[in-house]
Amino acid sequence: MSLKIATFKPSRSSTKRLFVTISCLGLSLLTACANVIPPCNAKISPPSAELRNTKWELVRWNLAPNARGEVRTRQIPQGDNGNPIQLIFDASGERLSGSTGCNRFTARISEDSRGFTLDQIASTKMACSPARMELENDFLYDLNDYRSIVRNGDQLLMIGADREVLNFMQRSNAAK
Numbered sequence: 726m727s728l729k730i731a732t733f734k735p736s737r738s739s740t741k742r743l744f745v746t747i748s749c750l751g752l753s754l755l756t757a758c759a760n761v762i763p764p765c766n767a768k769i770s771p772p773s774a775e776l777r778n779t780k781w782e783l784v785r786w787n788l789a790p791n792a793r794g795e796v797r798t799r800q801i802p803q804g805d806n807g808n809p810i811q812l813i814f815d816a817s818g819e820r821l822s823g824s825t826g827c828n829r830f831t832a833r834i835s836e837d838s839r840g841f842t843l844d845q846i847a848s849t850k851m852a853c854s855p856a857r858m859e860l861e862n863d864f865l866y867d868l869n870d871y872r873s874i875v876r877n878g879d880q881l882l883m884i885g886a887d888r889e890v891l892n893f894m895q896r897s898n899a900a901k
């Protein structure tokens with residue numbers, strides 16, 4: 726009696742089926758994990774207590790990457806009277822105020838489990854140059870519709886829904 730040992734040689738179709746099966750399992754895992762990521766309208770930020778009584782100046786504005794993945798920057802002119810774009814968190818943690826370089830603005834800070842959100846944003850309505858008004862409108866839109874705020878020491882990054890990143894540096898709060 727002789728024993729024959731059968732060897733398994735995967736055919737192209739079985740290899741393809743294995744690849745498709747593994748791909749589907751990987752896709753299922755990614756889809757399941759996607760439920761952990763906050764929805765697009767969720768806002769994430771540090772607790773407002775970390776930012777109480779601080780002042781921040783916009784030093785860089787990164788535009789969303791272009792079709793080639795290149796990040797470009799937006800020019801940030803000083804205000805019409807030499808005023809920079811600034812954020813000032815009050816000592817109580819209830820209000821944010823600042824300057825767009827032309828107009829002043831204020832907003833209410835509301836705290837929740839993901840940090841704080843801003844609402845009731847209001848600004849003065851002084852006339853500025855058309856280019857400055859466009860910058861101001863874009864800034865106030867991003868302030869209202871950011872997706873996350875990240876603090877790294879004296880740097881504050883505000884990441885917008887459109888993937889633009891506003892980079893602020895902390896300034897002395899002595900001269901308001």
